[in-house]
Amino acid sequence: SQQGEEDPQALSIQEGENATMNCSYKTSINNLQWYRQNSGRGLVHLILIRSNEREKHSGRLRVTLDTSKKSSSLLITASRAADTASYFCATDLNFGNEKLTFGTGTRLTIIP
Amino acid sequence: DSGVTQTPKHLITATGQRVTLRCSPRSGDLSVYWYQQSLDQGLQFLIHYYNGEERAKGNILERFSAQQFPDLHSELNLSSLELGDSALYFCASSVAPSLGAEAFFGQGTRLTVV
Numbered sequence: 001s002q003q004g005e006e007d008p009q010a011l012s013i014q015e016g017e018n019a020t021m022n023c024s025y026k027t028s029i030n031n032l033q034w035y036r037q038n039s040g041r042g043l044v045h046l047i048l049i050r051s052n053e054r055e056k057h058s059g060r061l062r063v064t065l066d067t068s069k070k071s072s073s074l075l076i077t078a079s080r081a082a083d084t085a086s087y088f089c090a091t092d093l094n095f096g097n098e099k100l101t102f103g104t105g106t107r108l109t110i111i112p
Numbered sequence: 113d114s115g116v117t118q119t120p121k122h123l124i125t126a127t128g129q130r131v132t133l134r135c136s137p138r139s140g141d142l143s144v145y146w147y148q149q150s151l152d153q154g155l156q157f158l159i160h161y162y163n164g165e166e167r168a169k170g171n172i173l174e175r176f177s178a179q180q181f182p183d184l185h186s187e188l189n190l191s192s193l194e195l196g197d198s199a200l201y202f203c204a205s206s207v208a209p210s211l212g213a214e215a216f217f218g219q220g221t222r223l224t225v226v
Binding site for chain 2: 105
């Protein structure tokens with residue numbers, strides 16, 4: 001089963017609008033990462049947020065983490081056509097299980 | 113370019129056959145992870161190696177095996193292939209055995225079993 005579940009499964013917005021994706025997970029984590037995947041290609045790391053952090057920024061990306069609710073959100077501001085991709089959250093569990101567990105992904109489409 | 117190299121990019125083979133997928137991690141990365149991505153199962157963790165030793169195992173079938181060699185490249189062997197094994201297989205590398213660092217993914221090997 002998936003540790004992370006992204007919501008929504010698919011999102012279409014106009015270029016220039018902001019896009020928000022959410023991720024929920026089930027167990028305690030050390031950190032949470034967001035990745036982007038262009039169709040059929042490898043995943044690209046976007047941002048990592050540690051369990052003791054609440055918010056992090058990187059360029060047009062803003063990630064929040066609420067460990068009490070076991071959830072995270074990824075905000076992409078001023079979206080561009082090139083942001084069209086699938087976005088995944090990934091968690092590593094904090095009992096020493098050395099693997100990244102990925103969610104089901106959000107398919108984001110930016111309409112020019 | 114992530115610095116992780118996977119070969120081959122595409123592979124078409126018949127049921128019952130055996131294939132080997134190869135991964136060269138980024139220079140300096142000791143950890144290699146293998147993932148399977150299919151439409152119905154999403155990204156599934158298969159196995160993790162660190163500096164030649166197996167560190168974690170996921171839902172890897174008994175027909176699948178992997179190893180990491182002294183030069184740190186890794187191979188994933190898939191045998192007695194079934195139609196359901198058709199998927200994208202990714203490897204990723206990282207500096208750390210426990211993931212406080214990002215993972216760098218290769219472009220994947222698309223396996224089609226016919």
